[in-house]
Amino acid sequence: MVHILYIEDEREIGGWVTKELTEKGYMVTWLESGEQIETHLKKADLAILDVMLPGLDGFSIGKRIKKENASIPVLMLSARTAMEDKIEGLSFADDYLTKPFHPDELVARIEVLLRRFQKHDDVLNLKHLTLYTKDMRAVHKKTGEEIQLTGKQYYLFQFFIRHLNQILTKEQLYEGVWGETYIEGDKTLMVHIRYLREKIEQNPARPEIIETIRGIGYRVRG
Amino acid sequence: MKNFFRSLLAKYMLIILMALFLFQAGYILIAAFAMGLEENITSETRSEMKNETEVEESWHVDANSLSPVSAQTVGELFAKWKKEYPEASMFWVDGEGQLAEELDTDDSLPAQWSSSYTAQFIKDRYDRNPYTVLALIGEEADQGFLVFEIPRSVFNPPITQVYDQYGTYLVGGLVILVLVFISLSFLFFRGIRKRLLHLQSAMELRDTDGLPVQLEIKKKDEIGQLEESFNQMVQELRESRKREQKEEQLRRELIANLSHDLRTPLTKLRAQTYSLAKEELSCDGTKAVKAQEVSIETIDQLIENLMSYTLLMASKYSSEPQEIDPVRYVRESLALWYPVFEKEEFEIEVNLSPFKDAVWIVDPIWLGRIIDNLLQNILRHAKDGRFVGVETESTRDYDAFVIWDKGKGMGGESEERGAGIGLSIVDLMVKGMDLKWDIETSIQGTHIKIIKDK
Numbered sequence: 036m037v038h039i040l041y042i043e044d045e046r047e048i049g050g051w052v053t054k055e056l057t058e059k060g061y062m063v064t065w066l067e068s069g070e071q072i073e074t075h076l077k078k079a080d081l082a083i084l085d086v087m088l089p090g091l092d093g094f095s096i097g098k099r100i101k102k103e104n105a106s107i108p109v110l111m112l113s114a115r116t117a118m119e120d121k122i123e124g125l126s127f128a129d130d131y132l133t134k135p136f137h138p139d140e141l142v143a144r145i146e147v148l149l150r151r152f153q154k155h156d157d158v159l160n161l162k163h164l165t166l167y168t169k170d171m172r173a174v175h176k177k178t179g180e181e182i183q184l185t186g187k188q189y190y191l192f193q194f195f196i197r198h199l200n201q202i203l204t205k206e207q208l209y210e211g212v213w214g215e216t217y218i219e220g221d222k223t224l225m226v227h228i229r230y231l232r233e234k235i236e237q238n239p240a241r242p243e244i245i246e247t248i249r250g251i252g253y254r255v256r257g
Numbered sequence: 258m259k260n261f262f263r264s265l266l267a268k269y270m271l272i273i274l275m276a277l278f279l280f281q282a283g284y285i286l287i288a289a290f291a292m293g294l295e296e297n298i299t300s301e302t303r304s305e306m307k308n309e310t311e312v313e314e315s316w317h318v319d320a321n322s323l324s325p326v327s328a329q330t331v332g333e334l335f336a337k338w339k340k341e342y343p344e345a346s347m348f349w350v351d352g353e354g355q356l357a358e359e360l361d362t363d364d365s366l367p368a369q370w371s372s373s374y375t376a377q378f379i380k381d382r383y384d385r386n387p388y389t390v391l392a393l394i395g396e397e398a399d400q401g402f403l404v405f406e407i408p409r410s411v412f413n414p415p416i417t418q419v420y421d422q423y424g425t426y427l428v429g430g431l432v433i434l435v436l437v438f439i440s441l442s443f444l445f446f447r448g449i450r451k452r453l454l455h456l457q458s459a460m461e462l463r464d465t466d467g468l469p470v471q472l473e474i475k476k477k478d479e480i481g482q483l484e485e486s487f488n489q490m491v492q493e494l495r496e497s498r499k500r501e502q503k504e505e506q507l508r509r510e511l512i513a514n515l516s517h518d519l520r521t522p523l524t525k526l527r528a529q530t531y532s533l534a535k536e537e538l539s540c541d542g543t544k545a546v547k548a549q550e551v552s553i554e555t556i557d558q559l560i561e562n563l564m565s566y567t568l569l570m571a572s573k574y575s576s577e578p579q580e581i582d583p584v585r586y587v588r589e590s591l592a593l594w595y596p597v598f599e600k601e602e603f604e605i606e607v608n609l610s611p612f613k614d615a616v617w618i619v620d621p622i623w624l625g626r627i628i629d630n631l632l633q634n635i636l637r638h639a640k641d642g643r644f645v646g647v648e649t650e651s652t653r654d655y656d657a658f659v660i661w662d663k664g665k666g667m668g669g670e671s672e673e674r675g676a677g678i679g680l681s682i683v684d685l686m687v688k689g690m691d692l693k694w695d696i697e698t699s700i701q702g703t704h705i706k707i708i709k710d711k
Contacts, residue, residue, distance in 0.1 A: 051528035114520035117513045134524040202592035250607025251592050
């Protein structure tokens with residue numbers, strides 16, 4: 036079970052978030068300040084921090100968490116919406132969500148972070164495929180056959196899965212997978228997406244897993 | 258008084274005084290020099306130096322009194338005069354017109370003198386150089402005549418001779434004095450110019466905070482005082498900047514705290530609404546909860562807009578322009594908005610082509626905010642059309658993004674009609690980044706263009 040460490044001094048909000056996340060299947064440890072954080076940090080898979088807290092503020096706690104264990108994803112959850120605050124928060128944290136937020140959005144962001152940091156062995160159902168996200172194995176549901184992906188196809192698919200449900204532009208995909216600046220008109224990405232679709236789609240002419248969002252980019256929906 | 262002696266004025270006056278002193282001293286020295294030479298020259302010649310008339314008279318007297326007249330006595334007379342006048346030449350033409358005796362004459366004298374040649378000789382030498390005295394020998398005038406010749410310069414006063422002999426040195430000395438004065442003045446003004454130029458270039462230097470750097474004061478003169486005043490001004494400017502930054506920080510802090518204090522109860526409200534929505538509610542109850550959720554979203558957006566607008570109006574929300582690819586940036590913004598429109602079942606038409614001028618110098622945060630506000634307006638006020646279109650438009654004069662919907666237009670009724678603060682922010686930000694914008698609205702929909710002139 037994924038263990039979330041949540042620090043929030045507003046009791047009503049803290050209680051509500053804890054309840055909602057617990058209902059979604061997470062184990063939540065809610066603290067009203069960052070004083071006893073060390074005892075809970077070892078067990079935590081993810082930390083959610085408010086910014087304005089009694090004693091040490093959320094930014095200081097977040098920096099300390101990242102310094103001690105960089106593999107714990109940190110999500111800042113704050114009513115401070117100024118750009119400076121977001122920039123300061125994102126200088127160390129992995130995500131920044133502003134209040135008032137919808138619990139579904141919070142859960143979606145938690146899931147993205149857990150996937151990005153490979154905190155749980157997710158099994159995703161993508162149409163006719165079963166995907167084991169930890170080792171990125173894709174298995175055909177009916178035949179049980181494992182789909183073999185070449186290097187770039189693998190990294191491309193992995194990039195989509197790490198950004199599940201997000202629409203990714205050509206530039207974001209190319210720069211994320213190839214690590215180079217995308218030059219307008221370069222067909223490399225299109226070619227690799229075509230090859231990837233030929234491997235994973237039942238009918239590559241009518242792709243269901245990798246959606247084309249016209250004029251914007253591509254998306255894989257979980 | 259101490260300051261006066263450190264001043265440039267004092268230095269300049271010192272140079273002038275030195276020049277005056279040098280000229281005076283120069284004149285005195287030259288005068289003394291000339292006087293010394295004159296004395297020297299005078300002592301070199303005889304103290305009882307005769308003038309032309311006296312020489313003439315003496316020569317006549319000596320010629321008249323010569324007895325007996327022979328080559329020997331004439332020679333002795335010549336020798337006596339030669340001793341007194343070393344520059345002189347003399348000759349004797351006897352009663353037969355023969356050139357009988359001569360001393361230091363040139364070769365042009367004839368051996369035989371006719372009366373006509375003698376008359377011509379007298380005419381040629383009259384009032385000319387050399388000064389010539391012709392005197393008959395004895396009372397009878399049958400012994401011929403004696404001629405005495407001497408350059409007229411011998412009779413010049415001593416000072417003229419000094420100038421003749423040492424004039425070049427004296428003029429040279431004066432020229433050197435003038436040159437010394439000019440050089441001193443030149444060095445003085447060159448020094449001032451150099452320091453002023455250095456001051457100018459130092460004033461143009463900027464520190465990391467964009468303010469001029471403090472200058473090092475080396476001298477306490479007028480330029481030093483100017484440097485000191487400049488430093489004082491920079492100091493005051495820096496303090497003023499600090500005060501301004503502190504005020505800005507306080508204002509931002511106040512707004513951030515206000516925003517926080519408003520959003521916290523709003524989050525609580527969201528929590529309550531969410532919990533309520535999970536309960537079994539009547540049809541009206543469900544509607545009320547949904548309306549409440551929409552209101553929470555609206556209030557949240559209004560708070561955000563109000564804070565931004567306040568900062569923008571106070572020019573405290575500063576633009577930080579950088580080179581970005583606007584098409585890429587807008588496409589990435591649309592990627593974030595797409596699921597929201599998709600959820601609301603909008604038809605989405607995106608047609609973005611790269612601009613010829615691929616780079617805009619704008620603040621990406623501001624551009625993102627403009628796109629967000631415009632799309633949010635469509636989502637709120639043009640829901641009826643269920644359509645959003647974003648495309649690029651390039652003409653010879655401009656590149657533009659066109660965002661359009663098929664709602665009822667801005668004149669139409671909207672349930673969430675506000676004070677237009679979102680569009681006011683768009684207006685301020687568009688103008689703040691040297692862009693333009695244009696709205697065409699009708700009951701068929703609204704077209705908004707964000708334009709950049711070429």
